[in-house]
Amino acid sequence: MLRAWYQSSPWLKLLRPLSAVYASAVVRRRHRYLNDPERVWLAPIPVIVVGNITLGGTGKTPMCIWLISYLQSIGLKPGVISRGYGAEGTEFPHLVDPLVDTPEQTGDEPLLIARRCAVPVVIDPDRPRAAQYLLASAQVDVIISDDGLQHYALGRDLEILILDAARGLGNARCLPEGPLREPAARLRSVDIVVSNGQAADDANAFAMTLAPVALVNMCTGDRIPAAQWQGGQEVEAVAGIGNPQRFFNTLKGLSLQPNGHAFADHAQYTPASFVRCDPGKPLIMTEKDAVKCTGFARDNWWYLSIDASLSDAFASRLQQCLETALRQR
Template sequence: MIARIWSGESPLWLVLLPLSWLYGLVSGAIRFAYRLGLKKSWRAPVPVVVVGNLTAGGNGKTPVVIWLVEQLQQRGIRVGVVSRGYGGKAERYPLLLEPVTTTDQAGDEPVLIYQRTGAPVAVSPVRSDAVKAILASHPVQLIITDDGLQHYKLARDKEIVVVDGVRRFGNGWWLPAGPMRERESRLTSVDAVITNGGVAKAGEIPMRLRPGLAVNLLTGERREVSQLNAIVAMAGIGHPPRFFATLAECGATPLKCVALADHQALSLNDVTSLVQPGQTLVMTEKDAVKCRAFAQNNWWYLPVDAQLEGEQAEKLLQELLTLAR
């Protein structure tokens, strides 16, 4: 229903329009207060790069963060990552991730980034506190914040927006009548726009999510996902249909597809109830980090990597290298 409202297919967005005007008024006033200096931002002693989006829902932001971290690490730059930690609840903040940190504490995306990159990762509702926690124990040269484009309390040196190239901006209205956190005109003030799928517009950096081999959660075995039998697909991400479409592109035809809420907590009973004997469960890597503690031998996940190529992507990396050095 939400998808139909935000796309404009359902007329219910008209009912929600007054709430959207209020949302736009409040969010615009907050941003304007920071621009005028009425509210103060904290500036870190190292450069800060924000990777965010203008819309609610999954746009592929976390794979972009992982790609940036890995690219910079390969070029000798020490990178730290901060996040709000949606879906997690720590005893105290800021929380600096360790190998034993769970998704219940830190949220799924920070744990995924930490496991994939090995970079220092900290979470806190106040992102400046997360930055300070990293700087207190790691000599990083640059901080990337996963989301937080609208978190103006933290000053930033670069802003990168990730756009869903297929859905774009729906009906173009603020939440809740539409998917927008800020209007499309905000793109004119950011440093780079990365477009995930679809057709990138002039000046945007095209991106594709490239699937790898399916990985067994229990054994670590790797296999082509099309070779798995009797697949049940599960996705608890911002836009589950993207994952199901990726499986189809890989030649897999699930018996059923189960869409879960983004950041939804998972238990052994929740997950085992989705599959019958003889069936194989295939989930996203983001879901897998929540299931490792109780993984079964018929559970697999399909990792995906952001793929950005071309002069614009290289130009962005060079700008970040210059910033870090």
């Protein structure tokens, strides 16, 4: 369906009646929360929601990591809540332990954030309950909700919507005719729109780029600056993210020649998943994939660490919104 949505395949028009029903239902649901404040739980501290309106990855996790670093730089103590997509056998709510938990218990993205950023992360499909548990478990003064745009039971002070610049809104239709979780008009109601892969800020969105920082060996932890890789140009490349081609293009930008292996977003891996990869060549994967493969990684397996880059204008707009939220508390 992804290819059809983003190539505007004509046969999708057959699904338009279903899309109309879906769009009407999600709009009515949002209005029920907006018109009945008693249905919404408000945290005693500011809540920043990072999300999207399209199915598939748009760069929410790099955005959350950037936010954590920025908030810490201005003296705040952020914590994160997440659904914990794919978590199995875990009692919710759950405070992620980066040293003990596995991606099977927490989901890949929450564990990645907890390990990389060393901030408290709570997973629970019930976002208000996750936020309440976070407040009871850790000293935080701002909450980041990862992928929580449509979870209206959780009150929010700031909404950041992430788009994939290459894909945009596809055919701009709601499910199932198109990839949208909510009608495109939703973009006008959020506080900040960020376009991942856009070259520069414009009137519609702030630009975000993902810069390769280092290649990290999955067995030894050795780090090599991305621009100083000397392991050979021909590499096996693995990506189980919303847009795998973006990762493969990043490797090409490092003058590598990746043999790309695309997996579904949040894919679960076993050693058998890599039988098509040449064991004699270095294998490079995303950091999100790496958290699920450390138990059986080989000596020549690496992950690419990336950092989101955003403009001073975005940081200024973010701080302006935060100051307004803090004054209203």
